[in-house]
Amino acid sequence: METAQDLIVCEHCDTVYRREVLTRGQVACCVKCGAVLERHQWIGLDGQFALILAALIVFVIANATPIVSLGLSGMSSATTLWGAVIAMWNDDSQVVSVLTVMTLFFFPLSQILIFGWVLWFARDGRRAPGFARAMVALHYVKPWSMIEVFMLGVLVAVVKASTYFDVIPGAGIWSFAVLTVLITIFASHDPRELWNVTRETPA
Ligand SMILES: [Zn+2]
Known part of the structure; x- marks a missing residue:
């Protein structure tokens, strides 16, 4: 007997396919319209959870430590993101300050926390309480989490400022760099896969 989990529906043209097990690097595409149905997931659930924990720790460091210090004729001043x-x-x-807080703090933090929440349960094949709502929230939060845009902006600012000041990158900027890498790894991952690897737990 086939269950809904064995089937996969093309998001673009609604063609239904039987799900195939993908190997490393494989991508399943819709024959009719060419849209991507599913990608091979190369990090296991425990690996993803470990990445999320790492991202959370790095996120705290990024927010608490100075991003850059600027020095001018012997004086120097360091600032954190919050400063x-x-x-x-x-x-x-x-x-600008509200937008900064939303895109660099609120959205990335919600992304990390919601993902962590569903992954914590998914490791045992269970769906977290509020699973469906969490998955919808993740979908909407993702485009608003813009740490990589911030990294580009900071790099430009640092290069410009170095003409006038002695610019010393702080721990915060390295943390944001690491966070950019971690979030990029996550972005390459399709969270929809969690629907297939988890089952509703009987109440
Ligand atoms: Zn299609």
Whole structure:
């Protein structure tokens, strides 16, 4: 007997296929419209959970330690992300500071926490309480988590500032760099796979 988990539906043209087990590097595509049905998942659930834990730790360090210190004729001043946000707020750039907090703090943190929550249960093949809502939330949060955009901006700013100041990168900037890599690894992963590897637990 076939269950819904053995079938896969093309998101674009609604053609139904029988699910095949994919090997490393394989991608299943829709024959009718060419859309990607499924990719081989190269990190196991425990591996993903370990990555999320690492991301959470790095995230805390990134927010708590100075991003850069600027030095000018013997004086130096270091700032954390939050120091910069508060400075922008006081400098009448409230819109920018709110956007910064949302894209660099709120959305990445929710992404990490929601993913961690569903993965924690998925490791035993279970669906976390609120699984469906969490998966929908992940889908909407993902595009708003923009740490990689921030990294580019900081690099440009650092290069420009180094003409006038002695710029010393702080631990915060390295943490954000590591976080960019971790989040990119996650982005290459399809969270929809969690629907297939978990089962509803009887209440
Ligand atoms: Zn299709």
